Amino acid sequence: MNTGSESKALKHAMNVLECFTAERPELGVTELARLTGLQKSSVHTILNTFANMGYIEQKPDTLKYCLGYKLMHFSYIINSHTGLRDHFLPYLNKIADATREVCYLGMLNDLEVLYLEAAYPAAQLRSRNISGERAPLHCTGLGKAMLAFLTEDEKQKVLSSPLEKFTDYTVTNPEMLRCELDEIRSNGYAVDNMEHEFGVRCVAVPVFGNGGSVIAAVSVSGPSLRFSQQKQLEHAQLIKQTLLPLQYCF
Amino acid sequence: MNTGSESKALKHAMNVLECFTAERPELGVTELARLTGLQKSSVHTILNTFANMGYIEQKPDTLKYCLGYKLMHFSYIINSHTGLRDHFLPYLNKIADATREVCYLGMLNDLEVLYLEAAYPAAQLRSRNISGERAPLHCTGLGKAMLAFLTEDEKQKVLSSPLEKFTDYTVTNPEMLRCELDEIRSNGYAVDNMEHEFGVRCVAVPVFGNGGSVIAAVSVSGPSLRFSQQKQLEHAQLIKQTLLPLQYCF
DNA sequence: GCCATTGTTCGCTTATGCCGAACAAAATTC
DNA sequence: GAATTTTGTTCGGCATAAGCGAACAATGGC
Numbered sequence: 373m374n375t376g377s378e379s380k381a382l383k384h385a386m387n388v389l390e391c392f393t394a395e396r397p398e399l400g401v402t403e404l405a406r407l408t409g410l411q412k413s414s415v416h417t418i419l420n421t422f423a424n425m426g427y428i429e430q431k432p433d434t435l436k437y438c439l440g441y442k443l444m445h446f447s448y449i450i451n452s453h454t455g456l457r458d459h460f461l462p463y464l465n466k467i468a469d470a471t472r473e474v475c476y477l478g479m480l481n482d483l484e485v486l487y488l489e490a491a492y493p494a495a496q497l498r499s500r501n502i503s504g505e506r507a508p509l510h511c512t513g514l515g516k517a518m519l520a521f522l523t524e525d526e527k528q529k530v531l532s533s534p535l536e537k538f539t540d541y542t543v544t545n546p547e548m549l550r551c552e553l554d555e556i557r558s559n560g561y562a563v564d565n566m567e568h569e570f571g572v573r574c575v576a577v578p579v580f581g582n583g584g585s586v587i588a589a590v591s592v593s594g595p596s597l598r599f600s601q602q603k604q605l606e607h608a609q610l611i612k613q614t615l616l617p618l619q620y621c622f
Numbered sequence: 623m624n625t626g627s628e629s630k631a632l633k634h635a636m637n638v639l640e641c642f643t644a645e646r647p648e649l650g651v652t653e654l655a656r657l658t659g660l661q662k663s664s665v666h667t668i669l670n671t672f673a674n675m676g677y678i679e680q681k682p683d684t685l686k687y688c689l690g691y692k693l694m695h696f697s698y699i700i701n702s703h704t705g706l707r708d709h710f711l712p713y714l715n716k717i718a719d720a721t722r723e724v725c726y727l728g729m730l731n732d733l734e735v736l737y738l739e740a741a742y743p744a745a746q747l748r749s750r751n752i753s754g755e756r757a758p759l760h761c762t763g764l765g766k767a768m769l770a771f772l773t774e775d776e777k778q779k780v781l782s783s784p785l786e787k788f789t790d791y792t793v794t795n796p797e798m799l800r801c802e803l804d805e806i807r808s809n810g811y812a813v814d815n816m817e818h819e820f821g822v823r824c825v826a827v828p829v830f831g832n833g834g835s836v837i838a839a840v841s842v843s844g845p846s847l848r849f850s851q852q853k854q855l856e857h858a859q860l861i862k863q864t865l866l867p868l869q870y871c872f
Numbered sequence: 873g874c875c876a877t878t879g880t881t882c883g884c885t886t887a888t889g890c891c892g893a894a895c896a897a898a899a900t901t902c
Numbered sequence: 903g904a905a906t907t908t909t910g911t912t913c914g915g916c917a918t919a920a921g922c923g924a925a926c927a928a929t930g931g932c
Contacts, residue, residue, distance in 0.1 A: 377881080385635070410890080416911065425633070442731070444736065448756075449642055449647055449754075451751040453689070497715060502698075503694065505698050630889085
């Protein structure tokens with residue numbers, strides 16, 4: 373990362389915030405002190421400051437802390453600013469209805485997939501929120517679709533970092549993954565064959581910004597049994613055609 | 623707010639973040655310095671720290687700063703944690719389809735409405751993202767539905783603060799508003815008659831947590847011409863009945 | 873090309889953030 | 903129900919680093 377003068381206090385404070393995850397959304401002072409390596413009292417002042425501003429809330433019963441709802445407003449501002457999600461949504465819905473599978477929009481952020489929205493086929497009731505979720509590049513359809521079109525430097529950075537294994541199907545060998553990326557580039561779409569979640573297959577197509585670089589990707593995903601070789605090709609074609617008006621727009 | 627030891631550095635940093643709004647999503651160092659009252663160099667170190675952590679991004683062309691996508695992950699964690707949105711969504715969809723109007727879910731946060739989700743009738747393509755948006759209590763259906771059931775202290779706090787006028791229909795007189803709140807409590811639903819946006823009417827029903835206090839509200843809203851007195855009553859009844867299984871659950 | 877405005881860097885000083893230990897308040901144990 | 907452990911909270915002191923101000927660099931407009 374870039375150097376330049378930094379605020380240590382702020383870095384510590386954000387490190388505290390980052391301790392909260394979906395799996396571990398409530399934390400106590402002692403726990404946070406252990407996780408961050410800070411002193412309990414330091415963590416306490418940080419939490420106090422955040423709490424007084426609404427960014428952290430303290431459960432009255434357990435005394436534990438959790439993220440405050442005020443943080444949600446930042447997402448709103450970001451979404452309003454870029455408009456990426458809003459522009460894509462009608463197309464996501466089209467794709468979901470046509471394929472009768474769940475359709476995801478993810479963007480590239482910090483060499484990870486950042487999910488922006490999901491669209492469900494008309495029949496299915498939408499279930500859980502996905503916006504803001506993160507996933508690795510190397511084992512998701514969206515991720516591989518984007519990874520294939522990154523610069524050599526970025527690609528190398530991802531491939532040389534440890535590739536976490538999620539299922540028996542996760543490709544953790546950089547050489548094999550590199551081969552697949554070549555294939556993805558020539559096909560124009562990526563397939564995730566239960567590499568992130570067992571039983572789930574996924575077809576993804578990259579989206580390019582007006583600078584020519586990948587900025588996002590759109591996928592459909594569902595039970596592997598519904599995703600035959602033939603279906604995968606059909607889905608890929610459909611996504612490609614549907615997204616045509618959005619290519620090179622952002 | 624509570625006192626206790628606070629971190630001035632952190633407060634300043636968050637004040638910088640809060641300068642970014644939906645209307646003003648890109649800001650320069652000088653502008654931020656003016657808005658916060660801090661020195662340019664101080665703002666710069668703050669921005670630098672945020673940028674290195676991914677919470678702020680700098681546009682390469684204009685050199686201006688904007689909120690970083692990494693902030694979106696916090697919303698994801700909050701949504702996953704509470705599950706409020708996910709639990710309500712199927713019911714929102716039901717209501718939207720039955721009324722053929724847009725259906726909103728908002729919660730009470732910091733004496734404001736915090737929008738969590740919107741559901742659109744099947745025919746209509748979903749448009750803009752609403753999650754994380756904020757609105758005042760005194761002039762929205764969702765807001766008034768919740769305001770009516772707050773404690774006297776909280777009610778007083780809202781009514782005694784300046785009630786911003788958005789349209790000719792916005793009620794800015796505390797006495798009149800208080801009367802209306804009494805009515806809302808006896809009816810069990812609130813009506814927003816173009817008080818926030820001209821031409822838009824809205825019917826909202828409060829949702830109570832298992833502690834007995836209001837935690838959220840659900841509304842349908844649409845062009846005023848479609849919202850006759852009769853329709854308003856029908857919509858209110860429908861929302862009430864649909865939400866029954868969710869009352870006193872959270 | 874000049875001037876105005878912007879973003880960035882660099883010392884200096886003093887405020888303040890961090891630590892450590894003590895205190896208070898629960899939760900857990902026996 | 904008392905003792906003990908674990909938790910959240912408060913307080914004083916010291917070294918740090920946050921914030922200031924001015925100077926510098928890099929734009930952009932006139």
